[in-house]
Amino acid sequence: MHHTPKPARRAGRLAILGAASAAAVALAVAGTTPFAQAATVTFNPLDPALGFNSFVEDETVLASTEAEGPIATGGNLLIEGSYNVMIHTGTGAFTAPGDAQPSALVVGGRVVYTVDPATSVVQVLNSGYVKVGDLTGTDVLNTDQNNASVNTELVAAGSGYNSTPRIQLTVQQPIDSVGPSSPIDFDAAFGELRANADTLVECQANVTMRDGSGNAVAKGAVTQGQNIHVTLEAGVTNVLDVTGEDLNNMGDIVFDGPLPSADTPLLINVDTSGTGGELDWVVAPQSPVSIDQAPYMLWNFGTSTTRLRIAGGDTVEGSILAPNADYSDVSPTNVEGQIVAKNASLGEIGENGGEIHHAPFAAELTCETDVQPTDGPSTPGGGTTAPGDTTAPGTTGPGGGSLATTGDSLRPLIIAAGALVAVGAAVLVATGLRRKGARG
Secondary structure, eight states: OOOOOHHHHHHHHHHHHHHHHHHHHHHHHHHHOOOOEEEEEEEOTTGGGTTOSEEESSOEEEOSOEESSOEEESSOEEEOSOEEEOOSTTOOOOOOTTOSSOEEEEESSOEEEOOOSTTOEEEEOTTOEEEESOOTTEEEEEEOTTOOEEEEEEEETTSOTTOSSEEEESSOOOHHHHOSOOSSOHHHHHHHHHHHHHHHHTSOOOOOEEOTTSOEEOTTOOOTTEEEEEOOOTTSOEEEEEEHHHHHHEEEEEEOSOOOBTTBOEEEEEEOGGGTTEEEEEEOOEETOOTTTGGGEEEEOTTTOOEEEEEEESOEESEEEEEEEEEEEOSSOOEESOEEEEEEEESBTTBOOOOEEOOOOOOOEEEEEEEOOOOOOBOTTSOBOOTTOOOOTTSBOGGGSBOOOSSSSSHHHHHHHHHHHHHHHHHHHHHHHHHHHHHO
């Protein structure tokens, strides 16, 4: 009778025990130990801005010149010059419950009539409605001094019809529909917008800046006047990381290959930490991008940028997400997209601001982010969430949109499966050794 040699038998047992131990450890780790994971998020980060050309949390100053679409501000509105709102038809995406027309100008606080030249008139065009949360200091009129029926105006209390400063409509809006109430929860919207901005900052960059000779240029290494070339990958979300200094040093941003589109959107994450969270932006041309591509470009300044000033240069193609920033435009430089900011000054007295062209962000961004280890409370789906994070795997993502995740709920099963495969392999090895011994 032949017996399996002791070394082979011992090796088989050790292989089985080792694989079993690995399986047990893997299952324990999968079930109890937090670790960094990659998560894929897919959402439109500007959904909470409701399609407004300018969407501001607190105060907005209107001095010059115009917005093709509607404007919303959660705080006070200061009239300091001539400004036209919703100059294009079909741009109002939000209609308050019970209203017959879209909201062209939403003010969560009061209207402040601070300047009194004859030109201080805010014209709300294309039959858009005005909504005001606090009518203190405002008279809403739809009859003139002769008691004739006229289009609605908002004027300083006691000033009379056609006085300046004023907000004038091109429709007779029912007085009681003007206010005092705001149809938008700005606190909730900006909670989502800040979460979205923070999520986007974590998206992994996959676009490389290159000089005219094709050499890679690292983030923070753009030199004064240098033309930067980028090549997008079709069919995916493209992510470019730059600093504020990079933006101001660029001569041109040249797109080689595919241009931004609905299935090839471009996210530019701008890091302003090198300038203390502040940036006076002289905008480089983005060639050959135009308003046709603007709905698929997003400049994300995150939540660490506290002041953003458009100081000159070329048109900004794409939307600006700067939810913690005091935003101002004191040059003729236009923005083709949406502006999201904490406060906004659209022009200043004696300084013309640029126009805001209606090109609302219209893409869903999909990118990988790093999910940090967490010991947060359990969720109904069986996962955990970090303190302050209400998103669980398989539920909704930042901004209330859908959030797709990979490598979360399947990871424990994958680890366990791998360990079990190792057990099976070890069993086969041990069996083979026994048979060999029996034959020998």
